[in-house]
Amino acid sequence: MPDQRENFRQIVRELETRLRVLASFGVRMIEQPKLEQEESTVSTTQTLVEKQLRPAGQSDYRFGDGRRAKLEQAARLQVADQQPIPQAADSGIRKQTGFFQTSEPQIETSQTGWQPNPLSPQEAQAKLDNLREEIGDCSRCRLAKQRNKIVFGEGNPVARLVFAGEGPGRDEDRSGRPFVGRAGQLLDRIIAAMGFGREEIYICNVVKCRPPDNRTPQDDEMRTCGLFLTKQLEIMRPQIIVALGATAAKYLIGTDRPMGKLRGHFFEHPSGARIMPTYHPAYLLRNPAAKKLVWDDVQKVMAKLARPVEEV
Numbered sequence: 138m139p140d141q142r143e144n145f146r147q148i149v150r151e152l153e154t155r156l157r158v159l160a161s162f163g164v165r166m167i168e169q170p171k172l173e174q175e176e177s178t179v180s181t182t183q184t185l186v187e188k189q190l191r192p193a194g195q196s197d198y199r200f201g202d203g204r205r206a207k208l209e210q211a212a213r214l215q216v217a218d219q220q221p222i223p224q225a226a227d228s229g230i231r232k233q234t235g236f237f238q239t240s241e242p243q244i245e246t247s248q249t250g251w252q253p254n255p256l257s258p259q260e261a262q263a264k265l266d267n268l269r270e271e272i273g274d275c276s277r278c279r280l281a282k283q284r285n286k287i288v289f290g291e292g293n294p295v296a297r298l299v300f301a302g303e304g305p306g307r308d309e310d311r312s313g314r315p316f317v318g319r320a321g322q323l324l325d326r327i328i329a330a331m332g333f334g335r336e337e338i339y340i341c342n343v344v345k346c347r348p349p350d351n352r353t354p355q356d357d358e359m360r361t362c363g364l365f366l367t368k369q370l371e372i373m374r375p376q377i378i379v380a381l382g383a384t385a386a387k388y389l390i391g392t393d394r395p396m397g398k399l400r401g402h403f404f405e406h407p408s409g410a411r412i413m414p415t416y417h418p419a420y421l422l423r424n425p426a427a428k429k430l431v432w433d434d435v436q437k438v439m440a441k442l443a444r445p446v447e448e449v
């Protein structure tokens with residue numbers, strides 16, 4: 138009995154922590170799903186949890202070592218991720234010729250192309266350092282003229298999760314680090330709400346120099362500098378790339394479709410990674426109501442990352 142009380146306290150503590158993080162991220166309300174959906178999800182969740190907790194050969198299991206709450210959460214995310222992914226016609230996404238890619242953007246069906254990075258963190262970091270040296274004091278496009286610092290990117294060199302924005306802003310241009318302004322602080326809270334530290338993931342941009350007056354990077358600038366991003370992704374081999382904002386999504390997915398039509402779906406990247414487009418944190422600062430949509434998107438990312446590598 139004392140064990141059960143301690144387990145219950147532990148669950149409450151974890152729930153409180155989770156809610157505090159969500160509140161700091163700006164989530165004020167979690168919608169109640171439709172009853173029919175909820176019942177079927179709960180039942181599938183219970184099956185998944187019981188499968189993992191029940192000792193082999195036993196028809197029942199004891200409320201045990203505090204893992205149940207965590208497993209239930211992981212299972213719920215897994216169940217959510219297993220909901221049918223709408224096909225292009227259903228979701229209103231018109232497949233179209235890629236903007237930079239030669240093939241059409243594809244909504245994912247299963248992730249068969251991704252393989253875990255064979256490089257050690259040290260090996261990957263050395264390759265990233267070489268790439269940074271190769272970029273040098275770059276003047277390959279017009280963005281070089283007004284920049285202060287090249288913002289290469291930072292984080293875990295073998296991250297399974299990469300966040301890619303369109304380009305540095307004023308604070309990033311001054312510091313040489315990605316996403317450090319107000320939008321970056323919001324991104325930090327999103328990352329924390331996902332259960333990660335900034336050092337566990339990687340953050341970068343399509344273009345590495347600040348466009349004047351924070352204008353949108355132009356197509357030729359993205360084509361030129363995007364080659365460096367491609368090399369970064371080849372080295373890091375992330376499982377999932379979160380494309381922050383329509384411009385990053387346009388480059389990575391190869392489509393001009395608005396974010397409202399793209400977000401919430403995984404797309405295929407030639408590297409084998411999956412791309413989840415979602416709203417840019419700067420957009421969220423102007424439109425706080427969209428935070429709930431971003432939270433929905435990152436939950437799908439968390440569900441995919443929670444699966445064992447051999448099942449992705």
Ligand code: SF4
Pocket residue numbers: 272275276277278279280281287344345346358361362
């Ligand atoms: S944006 Fe990229 S390609 Fe253009 S100058 Fe900067 S580093 Fe070079």
